[in-house]
Amino acid sequence: MVKPITVYHLPRSRSLRVLWLLEELNLSYNVESIDFIPGKFGGKNYTKIHPLNKVPAIKDGDMVMFESIAIMQYVLDKYADGKLSPSIEDPEYGPYLQWLHYGESTLAPVIATLMYQRHFFAADKRSKDIETWAEAELIKVFSMLETQLSDHDYILKSGFSAADISVGYCLLLARLAKAHAQITDRIEDYWDTLTDRSAWLAISKI
Numbered sequence: 001m002v003k004p005i006t007v008y009h010l011p012r013s014r015s016l017r018v019l020w021l022l023e024e025l026n027l028s029y030n031v032e033s034i035d036f037i038p039g040k041f042g043g044k045n046y047t048k049i050h051p052l053n054k055v056p057a058i059k060d061g062d063m064v065m066f067e068s069i070a071i072m073q074y075v076l077d078k079y080a081d082g083k084l085s086p087s088i089e090d091p092e093y094g095p096y097l098q099w100l101h102y103g104e105s106t107l108a109p110v111i112a113t114l115m116y117q118r119h120f121f122a123a124d125k126r127s128k129d130i131e132t133w134a135e136a137e138l139i140k141v142f143s144m145l146e147t148q149l150s151d152h153d154y155i156l157k158s159g160f161s162a163a164d165i166s167v168g169y170c171l172l173l174a175r176l177a178k179a180h181a182q183i184t185d186r187i188e189d190y191w192d193t194l195t196d197r198s199a200w201l202a203i204s205k206i
Contacts, residue, residue: 004028005075006059008049009206010041012176014068014104015056016203017169021072021162023199025080031206068169069104072162084162092156096163099148099155103166107145110137111170114177138174138182146186153193160197168194 005022009015009031022029034042040053050057050066057066060078065071076085085100086092113134117126145167148155155163171191174183183191194200 003061004030006030006032008032008034008042008046008055008057008059010034010036010055011206012172013055014169016172017068017165018056018058018071018075019203019206020165020169020199021075021084023202024160024165024197025075025083027075027079069101069166072100072166076162084160084165086156086158086161090158092158095148096156096161099163100161100166102145103163103168103170106141107167107170108173110134110141111173111177111179114138114179115173118178135179135182138179142182142184142187145190146184149186149190153190164194168200 005027007015007018007022007029009019010033019029019031034046034055037043037053040047041055042049042053046053049059049064054066056068056071057064058071060074065074076083086096090096111134113130117131117134145155154160155167168191171183171187171194195204
């Protein structure tokens with residue numbers, strides 16, 4: 001019997017991606033909640049798990065790793081048995097990988113810029129020029145997502161995949177960043193579709 005994976009978790013953080021994936025795959029897991037200590041989440045003990053005191057991290061047996069997308073790929077390769085990702089021979093495999101990483105490499109940095117300008121930086125450290133740039137950039141990266149979604153419910157025509165988890169988490173970040181002016185009706189519909197899934201409803205309460 002496979003032992004549950006331990007997920008080190010902070011609410012509304014990238015650890016939601018990992019929990020969401022595990023729920024979708026119906027895999028057992030334990031949640032280790034991290035103390036919210038700005039600048040050093042989890043305190044000194046957690047530094048042994050993640051030297052930068054960030055989330056997520058997982059422990060699978062004696063193996064510890066961090067980085068949300070890397071964790072997702074690890075879980076998919078080891079435990080998913082072909083679920084939530086196309087096979088390497090599938091024509092959708094390339095687009096799937098592209099959008100799996102689009103969430104963290106393209107969407108997240110722009111949204112994080114908005115969050116820092118609107119929430120995290122002290123008022124005298126904020127830049128209206130940077131905020132304006134991020135708003136315009138978010139319109140562009142959301143436009144690419146809309147084009148990919150086209151008239152189907154999920155990123156891939158074949159249906160829901162781990163790429164939707166990667167990108168979907170960023171839509172939560174966008175809402176937290178109060179980027180409502182940049183969230184189009186199509187993106188909002190996509191968000192509604194994602195958050196209607198039973199796996200999301202389960203992990204959003206953790």
